[in-house]
Amino acid sequence: MNCVETMALSHQFSNKEQVLHNINLIVPQGAIYGFLGPNGAGKTTTLRLLLGLLKMQEGAISIFGEAFENNRISILKRTGSLIESPSLYGHLNAIENLKLWQQLYQCPKERIQTVLNLVGLSKTGSKKASKFSLGMKQRLGIATSLLHQPELLILDEPTNGLDPNGILEIRELLVELNKQSGITILISSHILSEIEKLVSHIGIIHKGNLLLQGTFKSLMEKQQQSTCIYFETNDNVKAMQLMEISATLQAPGNKIRLPIMPKEKIAQLNTLLTQNGVDVYEIKTEKNDLEQIFMQLIKEN
Amino acid sequence: MKITILNSIKSELLKIQHSAALWLVGIGAIFIPVIMLLMQFAFPEKTAEKNLSDNFWEGYFNESWQSMALFLFPMGIILVTSLLTQLEFKNNAWKQLYTTPQPMSFIFISKQKVIFILMFGFLLLFNLAIYVSVLIPALIHPKISMPPEQLPILFFIKSSLIFFVDSLPIIALQFLISMRFKNFLASVGVGFALIIASMFAISWKYGYTIPYTYISLNYFNNIGIPRTSVSNIHLLSVAYFLLITFVSYFMYINRTEKG
Numbered sequence: 245m246n247c248v249e250t251m252a253l254s255h256q257f258s259n260k261e262q263v264l265h266n267i268n269l270i271v272p273q274g275a276i277y278g279f280l281g282p283n284g285a286g287k288t289t290t291l292r293l294l295l296g297l298l299k300m301q302e303g304a305i306s307i308f309g310e311a312f313e314n315n316r317i318s319i320l321k322r323t324g325s326l327i328e329s330p331s332l333y334g335h336l337n338a339i340e341n342l343k344l345w346q347q348l349y350q351c352p353k354e355r356i357q358t359v360l361n362l363v364g365l366s367k368t369g370s371k372k373a374s375k376f377s378l379g380m381k382q383r384l385g386i387a388t389s390l391l392h393q394p395e396l397l398i399l400d401e402p403t404n405g406l407d408p409n410g411i412l413e414i415r416e417l418l419v420e421l422n423k424q425s426g427i428t429i430l431i432s433s434h435i436l437s438e439i440e441k442l443v444s445h446i447g448i449i450h451k452g453n454l455l456l457q458g459t460f461k462s463l464m465e466k467q468q469q470s471t472c473i474y475f476e477t478n479d480n481v482k483a484m485q486l487m488e489i490s491a492t493l494q495a496p497g498n499k500i501r502l503p504i505m506p507k508e509k510i511a512q513l514n515t516l517l518t519q520n521g522v523d524v525y526e527i528k529t530e531k532n533d534l535e536q537i538f539m540q541l542i543k544e545n
Numbered sequence: 546m547k548i549t550i551l552n553s554i555k556s557e558l559l560k561i562q563h564s565a566a567l568w569l570v571g572i573g574a575i576f577i578p579v580i581m582l583l584m585q586f587a588f589p590e591k592t593a594e595k596n597l598s599d600n601f602w603e604g605y606f607n608e609s610w611q612s613m614a615l616f617l618f619p620m621g622i623i624l625v626t627s628l629l630t631q632l633e634f635k636n637n638a639w640k641q642l643y644t645t646p647q648p649m650s651f652i653f654i655s656k657q658k659v660i661f662i663l664m665f666g667f668l669l670l671f672n673l674a675i676y677v678s679v680l681i682p683a684l685i686h687p688k689i690s691m692p693p694e695q696l697p698i699l700f701f702i703k704s705s706l707i708f709f710v711d712s713l714p715i716i717a718l719q720f721l722i723s724m725r726f727k728n729f730l731a732s733v734g735v736g737f738a739l740i741i742a743s744m745f746a747i748s749w750k751y752g753y754t755i756p757y758t759y760i761s762l763n764y765f766n767n768i769g770i771p772r773t774s775v776s777n778i779h780l781l782s783v784a785y786f787l788l789i790t791f792v793s794y795f796m797y798i799n800r801t802e803k804g
Contacts, residue, residue, distance in 0.1 A: 292804075295644045299801040321646040327804075331641030333632060335563045344559040347552050348645040388641065 245309065247273045247396055247428040248294065253303035255289055263289050264452045267303070271430050271445065276422050278443035278460075279432040280538065286452040287432040288328065291400050294430075295325055307396065321349075324394035326402055330385025334374030338365050338384055341373055342391060349392035359387040363417065379410040386414070390421070397421070399431045403438055415442050436538045450542045467537055473510060475500040475517075476526040483522045487513055504529070548647045553655035561659065566628040570667045573621045577609055578674035585682040585689065592682060593689050601692040603700060607768050609675050610708070614764035616740060618708070619715055619757060623736030625663055626719040627729055629656065634727045640804030653797050656724075657790075660716055668705045675701075704767065710779050711763045713786035714756030721793035747772050756785045 248271035255264040264286045271277040281287050292298045294305060296316055305312040307319045333341055342356045360366040363383040368376070373384060382402060389397060397418075403411045419442060421427045433439045440460075447457040456463070476499050477483045484500060502513075510527060517524050561567050585592040595601065633639045642652060676696060683691040715736075723732035743757035747765070752758050753775045759782045765772045775781065 292640075295640075297640055297643055297803050317646045317648065320644055323644070325641075325644050327640050327644075329637050331636060331638035333560060333636050333638065335565075336560075340559065340562065344556045345641075345645070347556040347559060348548060348647060350548055350552060 245273045246306075247271050247275070247308065248277075248430060249306045250290070250294070251304040251306070253290065253293060253300075253305065255286075255293060255298065255301055262452060264293075267449070267452075267454050268457075269447060269454065270457065271428060273428055274422070274426050275445045276418065276429045276431065276443045277445040277447060278436075278439045279430060279447050279449065280434070280436055280439070281432075281449035282434050282542065285434075285449045287434075287449055288400055290449070291325075291327060291398055291430070291432060294398060295323070295327065296320070297327070321392070322395045323398060324389030324392065324396070325398040325400075326385045326389045327398070327400045329404075330381050331388070332373040332376075332381055332384055335372060337370050337372055338368045338376075338387075341384065342388060345388050345391055351392040355391055355393070359390050362390065363387045364413070378405045379407065382406060382410070382414070386417070393425070395427060397427050397429045397431075399429065401432055401434070403433070411438060415439075418442060448538060448541055455541050463537065468504065470537065471504045472530055473502045473504065474526070474528045474530060475502065475513070475524065476528075477517060478523040478525070482520070483517055486516055486520055486522065499526075548645075548651070550651050550654060553647055553651040554658050557655045557659040558662070560632055561629070561663070564628065564632060566625045566632075566663065569621065569624055569628065570663050571670065573617065574667045574670035575674045577613055577617065578671070578678040581605075581609060581675075582678040582681060585678070586686065589682070589686050589688045592686075596679070596683070596690060596692040599694075601694050602697050605679065606675060606701060606704060607764070609671075610764055610767070613671075614708070614760045615744065618712065618760055619740050619743075620737070621667065622660075622664065622712055622715050623719050623733055623740070625667075626660055626716060627723045627732040627736075629660060629663075630720075630723040630732075631729050634729075643803045649798060650794075653724075653794055657716075657720055660720060664709060664712065664716065668709060672701050672705055707763060707779060708760060711759035711782050713782055714759065714789060717786045717789035717793060718756070721789060721796070724793070724797060750774075753778055753781065756782065756789075 248269060250267050250269040253264055253267040253269070254262065256262045267286075267290060269279075269290065279287055279290070289298065293300055294307070294312070296312060300313065307315075308322060310319060312319055333344075336344075338360060339356060342359065343353075346353060346356055357366065360368075363386055365380060365383055365387065368380070373381065376384065382405070386399075386402060389399070399418075403414050406414065418429055418431070422429055431439060431442070443460050445458065446460050446463055448455045475483065480498060480500055487500075487502075514524055514527060595604075598604065633642060643649070679692065682689040718739075719732060719736050722735055726732060739755070739757045743752075743755050743761065746752035746755045746758050747761050753762065753773045759778050762771075762773050762778050
């Protein structure tokens, strides 16, 4: 079952600029869905539409199998969110901040301490939120979104401004929440490497178009397919004849390009070439990382 | 569990603790009574004589309202209303508030109700401070004694409630502006300009058309110098309030972009 589904979602702002084009987002139940795209791609607009912060113009949104338009309150009861910077009242401390949200979500008061422990802010005492570091503010924002034990968590660039340690902490927290409580997480980011260790599903958006969507595994397969081996020899023509691999290509820089293969096979090819008088100068495996695939997709569109 | 409007109001009340709006209400309410208290210590003979006069409390109440009615009370409303909505703008909190599972109308109503609560609190504290400003010199200064006239509590309550009714259009219009504009100066600037305009408009034949004049017009009626031919400005005030609130709610609910 899909937790979030959008059907042909399109949106344009008053300046007539179309920011979303027929977005068909599918976030399966229990998934950690990484919503990727460069700045200005339409990530925040999509997430704001999902939460009802923008009036829907075209398309449809279904969350927990219900149309958002007609079931706003029941859906929001089961959804936690953190859009852009965290919403914290600077003149209140962490507990006071959570108390006012607890009143609106009508969840047990004990949840306040639970979420503060969860995000490591239980010892902030009377310190006002305005005096918190950026990382602490971000964690309190996450605590707010988790207060009512949501089934769906929508996070817009939650690691923005965090140091590497902070990013790691948030990542671990989200994985734990997903594994232990089965929360579906929809997380946006413009840095693939930041969330690639976290997500089970991925969607790439650029200029308001969803370029790719699927499991993280399928993206890994794509990465695998684009990985290749380069041979540099003194006689490429002879080397290619000896290798008898039809897929071999003459790559730029006068190198022979071969698809990925087991290392034993690479060793065999090397022996074959040297035994037949071909000098091998270099054998190099070139692995396209996910960032390159991401950039490639964006460039192509 | 279903969220009621009471939960929304409680949440809004939790928000104003330690806030500038709350401090402003507290300090604003005691400001004039403190000045009047100091004046009594400065002129004890005059005070002692005045305390024995007929209708002392009514006169003292009207004296306390003089600068309050003309400028401080409307300005206080403008600042409190703006500061209250600024809590959301300044802390990027509108978006979080709009994603809570409550009807959109609850957010509007609860915010407006909190302004009402703050204004009621202001009036209550102001009245208490008026009484205390008479009590303290009588307790401390040997020449000053308490007025023999009994405190007309009902008069205080009724007169304060009328001032509150006359402030309703200012609350409604300032609420509309401060909900609409992120910039704090927009609501304060417009409000301030309208107060100044209302000061001039009091002497104008059609001054009653400007709702910011009602507090002052009521004050002049109270001291027996009526400045308007309109028999019931309080009804006009309620009508303006309802009209502006309706427009304000319509604009709020039809916003395409929230938070």
